[in-house]
Amino acid sequence: MIELKYITKSYNMGGEVIYALKNINLKIKEREFVAIMGPSGSGKSTLLNIIGCLDRPDHGEIYIDGIKIKDLNDDELTGIRRDKIGFVFQQFNLIPLLNALENVEIPLIFKYRNTLSERERRNRAIECLRMAELNEKFANHYPNQLSGGQQQRVSIARALANNPPILLCDEPTGSLDSKTGKRILELLKKLNNNGKTVVIVTHDPSVAEYAHRVIHLRDGVISSISSIDKKV
Amino acid sequence: MMAKRNLRRHILRSALALLGIIIGVMTISSLGILGGGLKEGISENFEGMANLVVLYPNPEEGYSYFTKKDVDMLKKLKCIVIPISLRTDVVYIKEKNKRTYAAIYGIKKEHIGYLNLDTKSKLTDTTVYVDSFFANTHDVDVGDRILLRNISFRVEGIYNSSFFVISQNSVLLSEKTFKRFYGDNYSMIVLYVKNKGDINKIKNETEKIMNKKEKKIIILSMDKILQSINDVMNKVSLFLMGIGGISLLVAGIGIGNVMLMSTVERTKEIGVMKSIGASKRDIIMLFLYESLILGVVGSVIGVLLSLGIGYLIVHYVLNSSITMESLIYPFLGVLFGVGTSIIASLYPAYKASNLDPIKALKSD
Ligand SMILES: Nc1ncnc2c1ncn2[C@@H]1O[C@H](COP(=O)(O)OP(=O)(O)O)[C@@H](O)[C@H]1O
Ligand SMILES: [Mg+2]
Numbered sequence: 001m002i003e004l005k006y007i008t009k010s011y012n013m014g015g016e017v018i019y020a021l022k023n024i025n026l027k028i029k030e031r032e033f034v035a036i037m038g039p040s041g042s043g044k045s046t047l048l049n050i051i052g053c054l055d056r057p058d059h060g061e062i063y064i065d066g067i068k069i070k071d072l073n074d075d076e077l078t079g080i081r082r083d084k085i086g087f088v089f090q091q092f093n094l095i096p097l098l099n100a101l102e103n104v105e106i107p108l109i110f111k112y113r114n115t116l117s118e119r120e121r122r123n124r125a126i127e128c129l130r131m132a133e134l135n136e137k138f139a140n141h142y143p144n145q146l147s148g149g150q151q152q153r154v155s156i157a158r159a160l161a162n163n164p165p166i167l168l169c170d171e172p173t174g175s176l177d178s179k180t181g182k183r184i185l186e187l188l189k190k191l192n193n194n195g196k197t198v199v200i201v202t203h204d205p206s207v208a209e210y211a212h213r214v215i216h217l218r219d220g221v222i223s224s225i226s227s228i229d230k231k232v
Numbered sequence: 233m234m235a236k237r238n239l240r241r242h243i244l245r246s247a248l249a250l251l252g253i254i255i256g257v258m259t260i261s262s263l264g265i266l267g268g269g270l271k272e273g274i275s276e277n278f279e280g281m282a283n284l285v286v287l288y289p290n291p292e293e294g295y296s297y298f299t300k301k302d303v304d305m306l307k308k309l310k311c312i313v314i315p316i317s318l319r320t321d322v323v324y325i326k327e328k329n330k331r332t333y334a335a336i337y338g339i340k341k342e343h344i345g346y347l348n349l350d351t352k353s354k355l356t357d358t359t360v361y362v363d364s365f366f367a368n369t370h371d372v373d374v375g376d377r378i379l380l381r382n383i384s385f386r387v388e389g390i391y392n393s394s395f396f397v398i399s400q401n402s403v404l405l406s407e408k409t410f411k412r413f414y415g416d417n418y419s420m421i422v423l424y425v426k427n428k429g430d431i432n433k434i435k436n437e438t439e440k441i442m443n444k445k446e447k448k449i450i451i452l453s454m455d456k457i458l459q460s461i462n463d464v465m466n467k468v469s470l471f472l473m474g475i476g477g478i479s480l481l482v483a484g485i486g487i488g489n490v491m492l493m494s495t496v497e498r499t500k501e502i503g504v505m506k507s508i509g510a511s512k513r514d515i516i517m518l519f520l521y522e523s524l525i526l527g528v529v530g531s532v533i534g535v536l537l538s539l540g541i542g543y544l545i546v547h548y549v550l551n552s553s554i555t556m557e558s559l560i561y562p563f564l565g566v567l568f569g570v571g572t573s574i575i576a577s578l579y580p581a582y583k584a585s586n587l588d589p590i591k592a593l594k595s596d
Contacts, residue, residue, distance in 0.1 A: 054589045055590050078506075078511040081506075081509050082509025093504040106508065159508070
């Protein structure tokens with residue numbers, strides 16, 4: 001599903017070169033639930049952004065669904081982001097002007113423009129909110145009227161909108177209390193059980209309960225991979 | 233959907249940008265209408281004159297009037313020859329018991345219709361016409377009586393004087409009456425040429441007939457004068473619209489500014505949209521759509537206002553009417569208004585679409 005080969009990413013900070021990722025090799029299988037852990041600044045976000053085609057590595061190659069990302073132009077990259085990947089952020093990053101339902105409709109608009117009728121788009125968005133287990137009565141609420149957990153559910157619903165095979169979550173529970181965070185992790189696990197490949201960056205050690213593998217990063221290098229014996 | 237709400241979110245700023253567009257479009261459009269109205273007002277006054285060629289005796293060669301013989305010679309031409317006599321004399325206004333001077337014109341009754349005097353010809357040998365200036369100054373109405381050389385005439389009508397032919401502060405008599413008082417000579421001859429295209433030909437032939445040996449007469453044709461008036465009016469219109477253009481430019485800078493501020497403020501939002509699958513094109517379209525809304529709304533408001541203002545000014549100040557032709561200016565105004573707002577937002581839109589999504593996501 002996802003394959004990284006010799007990925008290196010460096011930043012030039014005032015003449016000093018900082019390696020965010022060094023020679024990363026990683027394969028993630030379809031329907032796998034992978035957690036990435038590590039101290040702050042160890043390169044977790046950078047890794048996730050590269051998998052999500054938001055960022056390009058300095059060296060190395062990424063394959064998503066067998067597609068060599070290096071060969072794609074900007075538009076094709078946009079297409080991969082839109083169709084294959086759903087992003088979930090720590091800060092939810094909902095658009096404050098739009099209510100929950102409309103936030104979920106946005107990726108559908110980017111994908112289908114006007115070829116999808118307004119009603120059908122709405123129905124799909126409602127379906128996604130249901131999958132994210134947000135009560136339908138919140139559909140018309142604006143982000144600032146929702147709790148953190150509810151907002152994260154909207155953002156997961158948004159990630160699901162175009163039915164991508166991969167969900168990339170950067171500290172999705174980082175802004176939530178532990179109880180709410182646990183619920184979100186349970187939801188992600190459920191989605192994983194229903195067929196999504198999930199890659200999640202987190203500090204929450206309890207993620208081990210859900211993940212097939214935990215990848216530990218340190219200073220841009222994979223320091224260890226712990227497989228948890230579960231069937232994918 | 234988002235565009236509208238974004239505009240609403242920054243309602244004050246959007247309103248300012250909108251105001252710029254409104255003012256710009258309004259200026260272009262109403263100045264255009266105004267220019268058109270001005271032109272129309274002037275050419276309404278001159279329109280009927282375009283068919284006229286006016287002949288004056290040339291005083292430099294010692295000629296101060298035309299004779300019956302001159303008139304007869306001109307009758308060979310394919311046009312209507314209108315001899316006009318002129319004197320200045322004392323006029324006594326009976327009702328007001330007032331004595332004043334006026335230009336006294338003599339003209340054949342049947343010729344009045346050709347001179348663009350804005351009146352119906354019902355002149356008889358015992359009635360006179362006075363021009364509106366004379367009527368206003370001396371408070372004279374139709375039906376009043378005035379005395380010329382001690383003979384009483386009824387004021388039968390009031391006309392508007394026409395440039396170069398019948399001056400202001402004038403009284404019009406029938407040719408017969410005029411002859412009784414002042415004799416047989418003509419001060420000028422007006423040629424009415426039915427087809428404007430023949431004016432040059434008529435002028436050349438007149439030249440041949442009258443100015444054979446010496447330059448006996450001066451020939452003045454109205455079409456030339458009208459042409460230069462039109463030229464001036466076009467320049468005035470252009471100038472007025474230039475002012476409108478400048479205000480649109482300012483409006484454009486305003487919109488560009490709004491959009492640029494918007495890109496900076498929405499950096500994070502743009503990053504999010506890119507990460508959930510927005511292409512560069514999507515981002516550009518979002519921004520263009522926002523400014524399109526500003527442009528269209530602003531332009532429409534501007535045009536409506538300008539139509540109102542234009543109508544008031546043209547109707548009440550210039551005393552003429554809005555022509556179909558000048559309705560092109562509101563149209564131009566909308567075109568420029570919408571165009572300006574789109575062009576002004578191109579750069580901000582381009583800039584937004586090229587934001588690095590990761591940096592954009594990190595920003596706050
Ligand atoms: N845009 C950037 N410019 C410079 N350095 C960066 C940039 N993004 C990340 N880094 C550096 O790369 C390293 C890894 O960052 P990141 O992947 O965000 O870590 P994590 O998500 O594990 O906290 C850090 O040292 C960070 O300072
Ligand atoms: Mg991070």
